Amino acid sequence: MTTATAAVEAIGLRKDFGGFRAVDGVDLEVRQGEIFGVLGPNGAGKTTALRMLATLLPIDGGQARVFGVDVAREPHRIRQLIGITGQYASVDEDMTATENLWMFGRLQGLRSADARATARRLLAQFDLEAAADRPIAQFSGGMRRRLDLAASLITRPPLIFLDEPTTGLDPRTRGQMWDTIRGLVTEGCTVLLTTQYLDEADQLAGRIAVLDRGRKVAEGTPEQLKASVGNSTLQLHLAPGADQEQARQVVLRVAGAEPVLTPESGRMNVPLDTADRAADVLIGLRGAGVSIASVSVAQPSLDEVFLALTGHGADAGEDDARGGTHGTDGTDGTAGSNRSNGTGTFSSHPTDQIPQEIQ
Amino acid sequence: MNTASPTLAAAHPAATAYRVDPAAAVAATRPRNTPAETVGQTLVMARRALKKMRRNPEQFFDVTVQPLLFTAMFAYIFGGAIAGGVKNYLPVLIPGIVAQTVLTTCMATGVQLREDMEKGVFDRFKSLPMARIAPLAGPMVADLVRYLIAAGLTFLTGVVIGYRPHGGVLGVLGAVLLAVITGWSLAWIFTWLGTITKSAKSVQGMSMMILFPLTFLSNAFVPVQTLPGWLADFVKVNPVSHLVSGTRALANQGTVGAEVGWTLLACLVVVAVFAPLSTRSYRRHL
Numbered sequence: 295m296t297t298a299t300a301a302v303e304a305i306g307l308r309k310d311f312g313g314f315r316a317v318d319g320v321d322l323e324v325r326q327g328e329i330f331g332v333l334g335p336n337g338a339g340k341t342t343a344l345r346m347l348a349t350l351l352p353i354d355g356g357q358a359r360v361f362g363v364d365v366a367r368e369p370h371r372i373r374q375l376i377g378i379t380g381q382y383a384s385v386d387e388d389m390t391a392t393e394n395l396w397m398f399g400r401l402q403g404l405r406s407a408d409a410r411a412t413a414r415r416l417l418a419q420f421d422l423e424a425a426a427d428r429p430i431a432q433f434s435g436g437m438r439r440r441l442d443l444a445a446s447l448i449t450r451p452p453l454i455f456l457d458e459p460t461t462g463l464d465p466r467t468r469g470q471m472w473d474t475i476r477g478l479v480t481e482g483c484t485v486l487l488t489t490q491y492l493d494e495a496d497q498l499a500g501r502i503a504v505l506d507r508g509r510k511v512a513e514g515t516p517e518q519l520k521a522s523v524g525n526s527t528l529q530l531h532l533a534p535g536a537d538q539e540q541a542r543q544v545v546l547r548v549a550g551a552e553p554v555l556t557p558e559s560g561r562m563n564v565p566l567d568t569a570d571r572a573a574d575v576l577i578g579l580r581g582a583g584v585s586i587a588s589v590s591v592a593q594p595s596l597d598e599v600f601l602a603l604t605g606h607g608a609d610a611g612e613d614d615a616r617g618g619t620h621g622t623d624g625t626d627g628t629a630g631s632n633r634s635n636g637t638g639t640f641s642s643h644p645t646d647q648i649p650q651e652i653q
Numbered sequence: 654m655n656t657a658s659p660t661l662a663a664a665h666p667a668a669t670a671y672r673v674d675p676a677a678a679v680a681a682t683r684p685r686n687t688p689a690e691t692v693g694q695t696l697v698m699a700r701r702a703l704k705k706m707r708r709n710p711e712q713f714f715d716v717t718v719q720p721l722l723f724t725a726m727f728a729y730i731f732g733g734a735i736a737g738g739v740k741n742y743l744p745v746l747i748p749g750i751v752a753q754t755v756l757t758t759c760m761a762t763g764v765q766l767r768e769d770m771e772k773g774v775f776d777r778f779k780s781l782p783m784a785r786i787a788p789l790a791g792p793m794v795a796d797l798v799r800y801l802i803a804a805g806l807t808f809l810t811g812v813v814i815g816y817r818p819h820g821g822v823l824g825v826l827g828a829v830l831l832a833v834i835t836g837w838s839l840a841w842i843f844t845w846l847g848t849i850t851k852s853a854k855s856v857q858g859m860s861m862m863i864l865f866p867l868t869f870l871s872n873a874f875v876p877v878q879t880l881p882g883w884l885a886d887f888v889k890v891n892p893v894s895h896l897v898s899g900t901r902a903l904a905n906q907g908t909v910g911a912e913v914g915w916t917l918l919a920c921l922v923v924v925a926v927f928a929p930l931s932t933r934s935y936r937r938h939l
Contacts, residue, residue, distance in 0.1 A: 301675065326675055350779055361679045371682040373782035375675075384777035388705050400697045401783045403690065445777065452675035482673035 299362045301326045301453050301484035302347060308355030309342050309508075316342045318508035319356065326361075326452075329475065329485040331499030333492065333519075335600070339508040340488035341381065341457050347486070348378045348455050360453060377446030378455040383438040384445075385430055391417060391441050392426045399448050416444040420474070436467035443474065454478055456487040460494060472497055492599055496520070504603060511603045520594055522602055526569045527592050532560040533585040541584045548578040560587070565594075691784035698791020706795065715761055716754065716799045720807035724750050727874065728814060735875060743816035747807060748828065748900035749873030752893055754803040755836035756868055760860040762796050763843025767853040770935075786932045789848070793840050800836035804829040808904070820907035828903040831913060835896050838920035841927035848934040873897050892919040 302324035309317040317339040324330040332340045345351040347358055349369040358365040360372050385394045392413050399409030417426050420440040430438060439459065446454060459475065460468040475498055478485055489495050495502045496516040504512040504519070512519065528549075532541060538557060545553040545564050549571055554563040564575060572591050579586060594602075686694070706712055727746055728739050736742035766789065769775065778788045808818070808825055818825050843860055850856050870884065871893040877885050888894050892915075899912035 299675075348780055350776065361675050363679060363682070368684060370685050370782055371679075373780060374682040375678055376780070378777075378780045380773070380776055382773045382776075384773040384775075384780075386701065386774040387772065388708055389701070393704070397697060397701055398777065398781065401694050401778070401781050401787075403693075450673055452673045452678045482675075484675070 299326070300324060300359070301328075302330075302358070302360055302486055304343075304347065304356065304358040306356030307343055307346060307353065307358060309339070309346060309351065310354050316508055317346070320503075320505065320508070320510050322503060322510075324484060324486050326484050327479060327482060328500045329479055329487065329498050331495035331502040331516075332486065332488045332505055333490070333495045333502050334488075334505035335490060337507075338505040340505050343505070344378075344455050344457055344486065344488055348376055349373055350378070374449070375451055376453045376455060377449075377451040378457070379439070379442045379446045379459060380457045381461060383430070383442040385438065385441055387430050390427045390429055391422055391433075394430065394441065395445060395448065398445050402449050404448070412448055416447060420444045436463055436470075439463060439467075439471065440474070443471075447478075450481075450483075452482070453484045453486065456485060458488055458490065461490065468494075492516075492519075492594070504599070506600065506604050519599060522599070526566050526572075527594055528564040528566055528572045528575055529590045529592060530562040530564065530575075530579075530586055531588040532562060533587045534560065536560065536584050536586070538562070540582055541579060544578045544582045544584065545575055548574050566591075686782070686784045691787060694783045694787035695790045695794060698787050699794035700791075702792040702795030703798065706798070712761075712765075713799070713802065716758055716803040717806060719757060720750060720754050720803055721810050723753070724807055724810040725814060728811075731874065740815050743811055743814070744818070744901070744905045745876070746874065747811040747816055747818075748897050748904055749871075750811075751804050751807045751828065751832045751900055752835075752871070752873055752896045753868045754807055755800055755832045756839065756864055756893070758796065758799050758803050759836055759840040759843050760857070760864055761799070762793060762840040763845075763847040763860055764853050764856045766792055766844055767847040767850065767856045770847065771853070785936045786928070789844050789931050789935055790928075793837060793844065796840060797833060797837060800833040801829070803836075804832040818904040820902075820904045824903045824905070824907035827907075827909070828900045831896070831899055831903060831916060835916060835920055838924045841924055841931060845927045845931040845934065848931050867891060867893050871897060892916070895919065 300323050302322055304320060304322040307317055307320040307322070308315070320339070320343055322330075322332075322343070332343065334340050342351065346353045347360065347365060349365060349372050353366050360375055363371045363375065365372050386397070389397070392410075395413035395416055396406075396409045399412050400406065404412060414426075417423050420443065422437060422441060422444070425433065425437060430441065433441065443456075443459070456475065460471050463471060472494075475485060475487070485498075487498065499516060501515055502513065502519055503510050512522070530541075530553075532538060538555060538560065541562060542553055542555065545551070545562070549564055549566060551565050554565075555561070564572075566572060566575075569591050572589075576586070576589065724747065727750065728742060731746070732739035732742035736745060769792070770788075775788065808816075808829065812818075818828075820828070842863070843856065846856050846859055847853075850859060871888055871891045873893060877888050877894075880888060895912050895915045899910060899916045902908050902910040902912060
């Protein structure tokens with residue numbers, strides 16, 4: 295899509311629930327034809343932001359436009375341009391799949407026969423034909439999710455909002471959902487999805503905004519996001535009595551990065567550009583006579599990304615309690631500095647600020 | 654999830670040659686619904702409500718059990734005391750029970766709407782370009798069936814235990830129609846309650862507080878002359894009394910009295926006030 299108009303353009307989006315500011319000045323720009331991911335832990339304001347853009351919640355501050363149409367001023371027009379699939383299936387439990395789709399089609403102005411044909415087409419497309427005449431109450435979680443998505447596509451809206459589309463799904467169903475979402479984009483749709491999983495954002499999204507406590511703390515491609523914490527992490531558990539200072543020196547020399555130490559438990563996390571470097575580090579350690587109890591290499595988790603971006607874990611409340619080790623004095627400064635960077639890049643934190651051990 | 658197909662990929666949207674064109678979609682949007690669309694959407698919502706009724710027949714308990722039970726019970730308990738016999742009491746009682754049943758049915762409209770609104774599907778209704786009044790008005794249209802059953806069954810029970818309405822078939826039909834119209838109009842009050850309260854339970858509680866005084870402090874079950882003056886004054890202005898008197902005139906004499914006019918006027922006022930209020934609070938809160 296080369297059209298100039300952004301699919302979604304939000305400036306300073308704000309939502310207050312009583313005294314609590316759920317969304318605090320979030321800017322978003324979603325280009326036409328892309329999958330844009332909004333990543334964040336529970337309570338970060340993802341769903342609230344999405345519901346405001348979808349006209350389901352009034353916007354308390356800031357501006358939002360969908361394909362150039364003002365969301366607050368012309369909600370009726372917006373509703374003709376979007377489809378939304380929420381965390382909880384918004385279909386009628388007491389009716390069958392066909393009846394649901396027929397009803398939503400009719401409510402959007404399709405004639406009865408057209409609504410029936412559309413229902414049939416969508417049920418086939420989402421592999422629900424066998425269950426077409428069963429009440430939704432008998433559907434599995436994955437089937438519900440698919441029907442819910444089907445219901446959002448009846449009028450082929452150009453913008454689809456997906457609120458945590460795979461939360462609670464088993465891995466196989468999740469993979470199918472991902473395929474379906476990719477399919478939407480090949481059709482020309484734009485997708486704005488929220489997720490708690492870095493993995494999911496990585497798989498699907500071309501660009502990601504990270505929300506934390508109602509604020510956007512970073513934005514960029516999944517690669518940029520992961521690069522801000524290293525592409526993989528080598529997790530070492532040193533044997534009791536091993537020389538930790540020596541280990542640190544070796545890592546610094548071989549990997550060229552400061553490891554994150556938890557002296558009490560002998561744990562050491564080493565950010566790596568590529569997983570291949572893990573072997574070099576291990577060989578270096580053996581050469582220096584540092585013995586190791588256990589070793590693992592992992593992709594950076596959302597938790598690590600969060601720690602790097604905000605100085606606290608994705609599970610905010612708990613992590614703050616033990617956040618003393620890295621001496622970050624609150625998140626607002628961090629968030630603020632990231633935001634001032636504007637879009638496109640992550641502010642890179644010195645790696646020694648990444649606190650230890652996230653199991 | 655074992656029913657899933659081998660490949661969803663073959664079936665996914667990419668299989669179709671269709672391409673979404675955002676610019677054309679934006680150009681095709683319209684700023685609001687036409688009245689015809691609003692009516693159409695309301696009827697779709699009414700159809701949904703009827704479907705639910707058919708699948709949950711226990712929803713009909715209030716409109717079937719209450720007329721049967723209350724008519725027989727009140728007739729035999731109060732008949733002798735109030736009118737000197739069951740047969741003499743029936744022409745007074747039946748229109749009273751009709752009014753009472755219709756009012757209780759209204760309450761059910763509000764409670765069920767509230768329950769319904771808590772379900773996920775209302776999120777979708779909100780996200781569709783449909784008239785905000787349709788999800789409220791639809792179930793109310795479907796509820797016409799319930800008022801019809803309630804009023805019809807009450808008359809039928811009366812006839813079985815010896816009521817002979819002198820207004821004839823037309824008079825009784827007129828009375829039923831009046832009751833149905835009133836029920837539909839008053840239901841807007843309870844629908845409004847449904848949109849402002851926190852739960853279905855609180856709708857029920859608040860509705861009871863409105864309903865009991867309205868039905869019992871009326872001429873539904875006793876002649877007004879037997880009441881103390883201050884109470885009689887209230888009973889005379891109580892809209893339920895107008896409904897009861899209007900229904901009595903239609904069923905017992907076959908005449909369309911001034912009471913019918915007052916009842917219809919009250920209905921009009923109620924709808925004019927509470928329909929916009931309901932739509933507004935539905936739009937704001939949910």
